[in-house]
Amino acid sequence: MTERQLKPVPHPRTVDILAPDQLNAIREGSLVVLERTGVEVRSEHLLKELELGGAVVDHDVARIRFPRDVVREALALVPRGLRLASRETGLDLELDGSSGFLTVDGCAAEIADLETGERRPSTKEDLASISRLADAIPQISFLWQPVASRDVPPHVEPLHDLHAQLANTGKHIQLMTAITPEQAEACVEIASIAGGNELRERPIVSAFQCSISPLTYDGGPLEAAVVLAGAGVPCGFMVMPIACATSPATLAGTLVVSNAEILAGVVALQLLSPGAATFCGSCATVMDLRSGAAACGGPEDLLFQMASTQLARSYGLASSIGTFATGAKISDWQAGTENGLSGLASWLAGADMLCGAGLLYGARVYSPTQLLLDAELFSAITGVAEGFTASDDELAVEVIDAVGPGGHFLAADHTLRHMRELWRSHYLSRETWEAWDAAGKPEPRDRAREHARAILAEHEPYPLPDGADEAIRRVIRAHE
Amino acid sequence: MSDSRIRPLPLVRTLDLVPEETIERIHEASIQVLARTGMQIRSETLVKALEAEGGDADLEALRVRFPRDMVEEAIERAPSSYTMYARDPAADVVLDGLNCYLTCDGCASEVVDLRTGRMRPSTKQDLMDTTRVADAIPEISIAWQPCAARDVPTHVQPLHELHAQLLSTSKNIQQMTVIEPHHAGAAVEMAAVVAGGEEELRRRPILSAFQCTLSPLTLDGGPLESAVIYGKAGIPCGIVVMPLTGATAPMTVAGTLVLQNAELLGAITCLEFLAPGTPTFYGVCTSTMDLNSGSLSLGWGPEEQLFSFASAQLARRYRIPSQIGTFGTGAKTQDWQAGAQHALSGFTSYLAGGDMLCASGTIYGGRVFSFENMLLDSELLGIAVRVLQGFPDGDDELAIDVIEEVGPGGHFLAADHTLRHMRGLWQPRFFGRDSWEDWEAAGRPEPKHRARERAVKILEEHTPTPLSDAVEEELRRIIDHHTLEGAIDG
Numbered sequence: 001m002t003e004r005q006l007k008p009v010p011h012p013r014t015v016d017i018l019a020p021d022q023l024n025a026i027r028e029g030s031l032v033v034l035e036r037t038g039v040e041v042r043s044e045h046l047l048k049e050l051e052l053g054g055a056v057v058d059h060d061v062a063r064i065r066f067p068r069d070v071v072r073e074a075l076a077l078v079p080r081g082l083r084l085a086s087r088e089t090g091l092d093l094e095l096d097g098s099s100g101f102l103t104v105d106g107c108a109a110e111i112a113d114l115e116t117g118e119r120r121p122s123t124k125e126d127l128a129s130i131s132r133l134a135d136a137i138p139q140i141s142f143l144w145q146p147v148a149s150r151d152v153p154p155h156v157e158p159l160h161d162l163h164a165q166l167a168n169t170g171k172h173i174q175l176m177t178a179i180t181p182e183q184a185e186a187c188v189e190i191a192s193i194a195g196g197n198e199l200r201e202r203p204i205v206s207a208f209q210c211s212i213s214p215l216t217y218d219g220g221p222l223e224a225a226v227v228l229a230g231a232g233v234p235c236g237f238m239v240m241p242i243a244c245a246t247s248p249a250t251l252a253g254t255l256v257v258s259n260a261e262i263l264a265g266v267v268a269l270q271l272l273s274p275g276a277a278t279f280c281g282s283c284a285t286v287m288d289l290r291s292g293a294a295a296c297g298g299p300e301d302l303l304f305q306m307a308s309t310q311l312a313r314s315y316g317l318a319s320s321i322g323t324f325a326t327g328a329k330i331s332d333w334q335a336g337t338e339n340g341l342s343g344l345a346s347w348l349a350g351a352d353m354l355c356g357a358g359l360l361y362g363a364r365v366y367s368p369t370q371l372l373l374d375a376e377l378f379s380a381i382t383g384v385a386e387g388f389t390a391s392d393d394e395l396a397v398e399v400i401d402a403v404g405p406g407g408h409f410l411a412a413d414h415t416l417r418h419m420r421e422l423w424r425s426h427y428l429s430r431e432t433w434e435a436w437d438a439a440g441k442p443e444p445r446d447r448a449r450e451h452a453r454a455i456l457a458e459h460e461p462y463p464l465p466d467g468a469d470e471a472i473r474r475v476i477r478a479h480e
Numbered sequence: 481m482s483d484s485r486i487r488p489l490p491l492v493r494t495l496d497l498v499p500e501e502t503i504e505r506i507h508e509a510s511i512q513v514l515a516r517t518g519m520q521i522r523s524e525t526l527v528k529a530l531e532a533e534g535g536d537a538d539l540e541a542l543r544v545r546f547p548r549d550m551v552e553e554a555i556e557r558a559p560s561s562y563t564m565y566a567r568d569p570a571a572d573v574v575l576d577g578l579n580c581y582l583t584c585d586g587c588a589s590e591v592v593d594l595r596t597g598r599m600r601p602s603t604k605q606d607l608m609d610t611t612r613v614a615d616a617i618p619e620i621s622i623a624w625q626p627c628a629a630r631d632v633p634t635h636v637q638p639l640h641e642l643h644a645q646l647l648s649t650s651k652n653i654q655q656m657t658v659i660e661p662h663h664a665g666a667a668v669e670m671a672a673v674v675a676g677g678e679e680e681l682r683r684r685p686i687l688s689a690f691q692c693t694l695s696p697l698t699l700d701g702g703p704l705e706s707a708v709i710y711g712k713a714g715i716p717c718g719i720v721v722m723p724l725t726g727a728t729a730p731m732t733v734a735g736t737l738v739l740q741n742a743e744l745l746g747a748i749t750c751l752e753f754l755a756p757g758t759p760t761f762y763g764v765c766t767s768t769m770d771l772n773s774g775s776l777s778l779g780w781g782p783e784e785q786l787f788s789f790a791s792a793q794l795a796r797r798y799r800i801p802s803q804i805g806t807f808g809t810g811a812k813t814q815d816w817q818a819g820a821q822h823a824l825s826g827f828t829s830y831l832a833g834g835d836m837l838c839a840s841g842t843i844y845g846g847r848v849f850s851f852e853n854m855l856l857d858s859e860l861l862g863i864a865v866r867v868l869q870g871f872p873d874g875d876d877e878l879a880i881d882v883i884e885e886v887g888p889g890g891h892f893l894a895a896d897h898t899l900r901h902m903r904g905l906w907q908p909r910f911f912g913r914d915s916w917e918d919w920e921a922a923g924r925p926e927p928k929h930r931a932r933e934r935a936v937k938i939l940e941e942h943t944p945t946p947l948s949d950a951v952e953e954e955l956r957r958i959i960d961h962h963t964l965e966g967a968i969d970g
Contacts, residue, residue: 012497013495013497015493015495017867017870017871018870018871019870022870022871022873025878026878029878029880032880033880033883033884036884037883037884037887037888038888039888040888040889063888119916212889214883214886214887214888214889214890214891214892215883215887215888215889216888216889243892243905244892244893244898244902244905245891245892245893246891246892247892248879248882248883248892248895248897248898248901249879249892249895249897249898249899249900249901249902249904249905250872250876250877250878250879250897250901250904251871251872251877252871252872252877252878252879253877253878253879253880253882253883253897254879256878256879256880256883257879257883260883286905287905288913289902289905289907290913291913291914291915293913293915295905295913297908297911298863298866298905298906298908298911299862299863299864299866299867299906300866300905300906302863302867303866303867303870303871306867307871327911327912327913328911328912329912329916329919329924330924330926331816332814332815332816332819332926332927332928333814333815333816333818333819333856333926333927333928334819334910334911334912334926334927335816335819336815336816336817336818336819336820336821336822336823337819337820337822337823337856337859337860337911338819338823338911339820339823340819340820340821340822340823340824340827341823341827341860341863341864341867344823344824344827344828345867348495348831361916364916365916373816373820376820377820377824379781380781380782380820380824381782381824382782383781383782383783383785383786384497384782384785384786384789384824384828386782387497387498387786388498388502388732388733388734388786389502389734390502390505390506390734391734393732394732394733394734394735395505395506395509395732395734395735395738396730396731396732396734396735396736396738396739397509397512397513397516397738399730399735400513400517400696400697400730400735400738400739400742401513401516401517403696404517404696404697405517405518405519405520405543405696405697405698406520406694406696406697406698407696408696408727408728409696409726409727409728409729409730409731410726410727410774412730412731414730414731414732414735415726415730415731417731418730418731418732419726419731419771421731421732422725422726422731422768422771422783423780423781423782423783425780425781427817428778428780428781428810428811428817428821429778429810429811429812429817430770430772430773430777430778430810431778433599433812433844433847433848436812441812441813443813443815443816443817444815444816444817445815445816
């Protein structure tokens with residue numbers, strides 16, 4: 001088998017959506033919030049340690065405030081550039097700003113069943129099969145946990161999640177479900193088994209922890225971050241504010257509070273584990289005023305994507321940006337439009353990690369079909385980003401003269417030499433209207449479903465080392 | 481609603497994606513093509529006229545080669561900014577590089593019937609209905625002929641099409657179906673009747689037009705003669721090229737751009753020497769070939785966006801307004817494909833900074849018109865406009881005080897700040913944001929169903945600015961006259 005290659009989207013030029021003074025105002029606003037309002041950290045033991053590191057702690061209300069000098073010094077400790085390693089050779093992610101990498105999205109509680117099309121609670125087997133599907137798709141560079149393993153005991157679910165994924169992909173895995181120090185330790189143990197005890201040199205897993213907007217961190221996630229950092233596993237911080245509900249109604253206000261939350265996580269981690277690799281994550285949206293739920297998919301989301309990317313870049317940190325987040329319930333016009341626009345927005349902004357492919361209904365239902373369609377969209381955006389070259393041969397002046405007015409290029413040598421360079425779609429409809437009518441009006445989602453089935457019937461992921469599967473099972477049993 | 485007849489797309493963040501040296505290489509190569517290969521102009525009279533203006537003519541082959549100086553002179557003669565006037569002055573649009581305007585699509589031979597949902601040949605009534613919906617949608621600034629009036633005598637079809645549109649919209653009508661000089665003359669006559677005379681039409685041309693080349697490198701006589709008639713009447717007339725990569729253009733993106741640019745510059749040179757100073761535009765509907773069928777690819781992707789970026793940049797280089805092919809889809813309904821292809825092309829053409837985007841409303845590679853699409857496109861572009869406008873300024877926007885007031889673990893639902901600002905959030909018209917349960921109970925509606933309801937409602941409610949009885953009578957007289965004359969000639 002030839003070595004596989006990832007297909008990230010290049011960033012030939014990026015669009016800064018915030019003007020320089022707007023960027024500074026938001027950065028300054030976050031510093032004021034961290035200094036004046038502060039963050040609630042729900043762990044007495046962490047509060048004490050952070051106090052030693054220079055933070056101002058009010059133990060009565062578990063509130064921690066960060067003076068701006070502490071923030072500045074902590075940010076200076078974060079290593080620049082981030083390499084996320086893969087178990088399979090040749091699939092490392094080099095996050096140096098030159099390209100953006102797509103992940104499978106996570107973590108839904110339900111799956112749109114590939115056979116019936118109906119939604120149902122997800123299982124470990126679903127997680128395994130979606131991971132295997134994602135492993136086969138070149139546009140997917142790394143994997144979140146697409147669905148929850150709801151058929152295993154909750155306290156060891158992250159262990160089962162990691163087991164299912166390691167057995168089904170050779171690509172990098174980013175943990176989002178290990179949110180206690182015990183779970184983090186067990187995941188480090190499992191990853192070490194699969195990765196040959198080289199996590200520090202080659203972190204085949206990374207992770208992120210979430211804040212609770214506004215301005216709150218549970219103790220578990222922060223302690224888990226420290227455990228992961230201690231084992232050399234990069235751990236980022238992700239915010240998921242909903243403007244009007246858990247963050248201000250204004251876009252800039254939501255950025256101020258979410259940026260403050262990200263900085264609080266990053267600074268806390270540096271105080272507790274100096275020099276730990278980390279990154280900034282944002283999946284911000286607004287409230288739908290009619291229902292009170294997360295809107296997922298309007299222009300505000302796209303503005304958050306672009307500004308959050310720009311903010312991370314301004315700190316010299318890698319960004320992980322919520323991108324394909326349609327609110328549609330099936331892969332329809334809305335899903336195509338929302339994800340097309342949001343994919344372009346994250347690309348234009350220059351996001352390092354784009355999360356992610358495959359979710360419907362505002363991240364609540366995972367669809368393997370949508371995974372393939374999002375990958376196709378990403379592939380088209382990549383084609384735009386790659387641009388075109390204009391060598392003398394490509395400028396084609398000679399063949400234009402040879403063909404002349406009124407001729408055609410179908411049989412030209414030049415055409416035959418270059419025809420394979422055109423982008424090719426997998427799922428777009430190209431048949432005639434009559435053929436389409438006769439076939440029962442199939443849509444791209446029907447073709448994608450067929451393709452998903454075909455991949456699952458064939459694709460064999462990169463195997464685990466001998467004995468690793470049993471060793472991982474033993475770790476899980478020990479924690480159960 | 482007269483205060484928002486037109487909702488332009490402000491050009492606030494134009495992206496020059498293609499490196500400048502690539503644009504220069506394409507320009508130089510196309511100048512070379514025009515000088516060495518030239519174009520075929522299928523009219524002896526016009527070839528002679530162009531020879532008199534400095535073209536290097538081969539009368540036998542009807543081939544004209546254009547020296548570099550002549551092309552550069554033509555580019556100078558073409559105005560860089562002008563107004564697309566409308567019968568309703570509130571719907572005038574100025575092409576000045578500050579805003580981008582969307583046209584409705586044309587000219588489909590079929591329409592998806594709103595009542596039955598089935599595709600069928602289009603009629604003059606369909607043209608009136610689609611135009612009337614376009615008249616009501618503020619995102620549509622300029623009206624192409626959405627579909628062909630296939631139920632009228634073919635020798636006067638373009639006149640019936642103009643008639644149908646004059647009755648159905650007071651926005652600028654961009655004539656695309658007139659390709660014979662006698663039709664162009666009649667169209668000018670009809671437009672003058674509506675405008676209030678030839679001089680008034682010259683002052684405020686409520687009509688614009690374009691003519692197409694035949695790729696590669698060919699111009700029929702009729703279209704060019706029509707363009708000259710328009711130009712002499714003061715009516716802006718653009719040139720639109722529609723090369724197909726691999727079939728009527730080279731297989732490479734760069735080569736297709738060279739060919740397209742050569743055709744556009746060649747045709748603009750013809751126009752600016754035969755009717756100097758005519759407002760024209762750089763119109764591009766370049767596409768790729770489907771390698772399996774050899775016809776227009778319905779599954780296109782990134783190449784079309786690259787054509788958009790490069791074309792808008794080339795037009796800016798020449799300071800000639802551009803019209804960029806946008807919203808092409810091979811989908812046969814408003815499904816994921818239509819959404820994805822339209823999102824990519826709509827956002828990139830807008831980012832590319834085209835002066836006009838063409839066009840909204842067709843599916844199936846431009847062959848079938850669908851009311852639903854036109855409405856859905858307006859929702860899509862509304863999002864793109866909000867995004868590119870970026871963030872508003874102001875201390876209150878930063879919300880630092882309300883963040884302090886709410887504090888960790890609180891919520892913003894009841895904050896004064898939220899109540900003051902929540903109405904500023906974007907509201908969807910066709911996207912579904914209902915719960916899964918409500919969606920199922922409603923029979924799993926998709927955005928296209930809501931768009932269809934909206935189109936039906938517009939047709940029930942919207943009345944375009946009427947023409948006076950005298951004007952209507954005069955228009956009918958002109959059409960009758962040409963109908964009869966054609967019958968006698970025939």
